[in-house]
Each structure stands twice: as C-alpha cells, then as structure tokens.
Amino acid sequence: MREAHLSCHRASSADSPEKSASEAGTRNLHFQFCLQQALRMKAAGLLTLIGCLVTGAESKIYTRCKLAKIFSRAGLDNYWGFSLGNWICMAYYESGYNTTAQTVLDDGSIDYGIFQINSFTWCRQGKLQEQNHCHVACSALITDDLTDAIICARKIVEETQGMNYWQGWRTHCEGRDLSAWKKGCEVS
16 A cells, blocks of 8 residues: 555656646546545455454354253253253343353443353453452453353352343243243253
8 A cells, every 4th residue: 555655646746836737637637546546445454454353253153052052061951940941041132142242331341242241240351440250351251162151150140149140031031931942952
C-alpha cells in the first residue's frame, strides 16, 4: 500500500502549476484514482485482519446430544441433585450451546462461555477487583474444551447452593420436566 501511495504522490507532485486546464483535470482524475486505490487497499487489509480475527475466535456451537454426552462423562448428571436435563436446558438458555458466547453487562463485567460465567465473581479477566472464585482466566471459559467451564459451573452450584445463579435456568428450566432434553442422546 505504501508503494502505491508513493507512486501516486510522485506522479501528482511532478505536475507543475503551468499546466493547462485539461492537464489539471487529468491530474484531478489521477488523484481520484490514487485515492480509490489507497482506499481499496486499506479495505482489503482491514477485511484480511477481520478474517484473521474471526478465524482465531471461531466459535463452536454444540448439539444438544453432544453436550449431553460431554456433561454425562463429566459427572454433571445428578450433580448436587440436578439432573442432566437441568444442565442441558440451562446451557441452551444461557448461551445457545455456543462456547464463545460473551455478554457485556451493565456493570462492565462480562459473562463468558457456554454457561455464561461472570468475570467479576468467578473468573479472572485482568481487573484487580475481580474475585475469581474459580481460579481460572475468563478466556479459558470460551474454548471448545469445556473442562474449565464445567469445573467452574460445579463450583458455582456448590457455592450458591444450586442453579439459581443462572437466569436462563430459573426462567425456563426450574421445576419443569426436563427429561426431553436428553431424549435420543444415548446417555443414561
């Protein structure tokens, strides 16, 4: 891009004030062409950068049954008395099963990952006032490896005495028959 800018600059600075009106029009067209070239190159660079960022932060959205299997293997079924259906339902209403889901809250904290775990209380985002009860970086909660997210969610259930921490669970899952959430998923 810099080379294009320099060649455009050199061409336009070579023009002298004695040029005729028609040459001035040509100079103006040349300037417009150079400006368009620079903008195109800048846009292409920006699109490339965005593409790299999106690829680097590519999200994984699990299926209900894949998540049911992962949660079952992690021992979440009947953890603290909450059936597997509770965990699957809660994850759906919190994040849509999206591993990289992030929600910025009014207080400036951020909810991270498949369980939407809050940065102020449960993970370390980098601010001094954070409590970090799960002893984990918030970035570890937005990966395809759900190990840290599951460990932290278990801690939340233990420390808050249940699943009431999650608004999605309270609104859509609490007190309901949740057996359909694991139906057809080949988990016990």
